[in-house]
Amino acid sequence: MRLSLLDRSRTRTGLPESAALPHSVARAEAAEAAGYHRFWAAEHHAVPGIASGAPAVLLAAIGARTRRIRLGSGGVMLPNHRPLIVAEQFLMLESLSPGRIDVGLGRSLGFTAPVRRALGREEVTAEDFARDVAAVRAHLEEEAEVTARPAADRPPPMHLLATGSGLDIAARLGLPVVLGGPVLRSAELPERLGAYRRAFRPHRGSVPHVMLSADVLVADTDAEARELALPEAWAMVRSRRDGAFPPLESVAAIRDQPRNAREAQRLEETLEGTWAGSERTVAARIGRLMETSGADELLASGATFDRAALADSDRRLAALLA
Known part of the structure; x- marks a missing residue:
């Protein structure tokens, strides 16, 4: 089973938002040294806690600092872009980092209604999305009405971030699929x-290829790993309370903040959905899911406030699945 890493360029309290981008570059360099197969960058627009709104720009910077690891988008949210522009961006990346680029495509719209209005797309049907995915591929493979430049000897492979109808689209188009979130806990997954x-x-x-994406954090003990998961989990709770996804906060700062019974319950539910634990605990959880799903790859996407602890978690996970 291959192991890859998804990075969301999370911002942190006490630091400028721009610091998240060199942090992502440094994480990619460490991921390459640790033996990860891919490093993917996320796309989120106008979200206070996430600095990566343009994956292709970030991937160009990472490509200049790495040599072997595959680089891709997890994913480019296709409703926000025209297929030709996406193809041109990733063909340029392929030219800069030959043989290392992936095109991960998703269907999600903006985080809030004002963001969706600013992006100019407030709804998209499954068939609209399928047509745009096919159009990106046609441009990459020089089969469209116009030829995207620069032409590549071997176009970068495409992957589909899918839930619900996305699985059907991926099967119909013969694409690898990436699944994450609550679907991983569904009894219907197999x-x-x-x-x-x-x-x-x-x-x-x-051929069919299944990549499962989950927040994974590894520490000496389950309790220590749970603390690593707390900043991201608390940000999720706050986003539901305040309507805005905030930067990551330290564990100490989170402990000092009051929370009502409903928020405490949501925090516990979010922590339960994170694969946080010791090497033994995480290995068992990964093993069970991979056995029932037959997945080909794990795309780990954990984040925490403490960057040194996050780097240690990334190293431990790589060693665990080496």
Whole structure:
């Protein structure tokens, strides 16, 4: 099973938002040294706690500082872009870092209604999304009405971030699929992945490929790992309370903040959804899910306030699955 890393360029209290971007570059360099297969950058627009609104720009910087690790988007949210522009950006990245670029495409719109209005797209149907995905591929493979430049000898592979109808689209187009969130805890996961594999229509020799994405944090003990997960979990709780996703805060600062019974329950539920624990605990959880899903790859996406602890967690996870 391959191991990859998804980074959201999380901002942190006490630091300028811009610091999150060199932090992402440094994390990618460390991921390459630790043996990770891919390093993907997320796309979020006008979110206070996330600095990465343009994955292609960040990936260009990371490509200049790495040599082997694959780089991609997790993902470019296609409703916000025209297919030609996406193809041009990733063909440029492929030219700068040959043979290392992935195009991860997602369907999510903006975080809030004002952001969606600013992006100019407030809704998108599954078929609209499928057409745009096919259009990106046509541009990458020089089969569209116009040719995206610079042309590549081997176009970067595409991956689909999918839930619900996204699995059907990925199977129909012969694309690898990335799944995360509550779907990983669903009893229907094996059945849905089986349907994807059975319905898969190969494209230029492609085969079904399943990547599971989860927040994973590793420490000496389960209790220490749970503390690492607290800043991200508390940010999720605050986003539901305040309507804005905040920067990561320290564990000490979070402990001093009052919370009502509903917020305490939501915090506990969010922590339960995180794969946080000792090496033994995390290995067991990964093993159980991989056995039931038959997944080919794990895309770890953990984050915490303490960057040194996060770097240690990344190293431990890589060593665990080496």
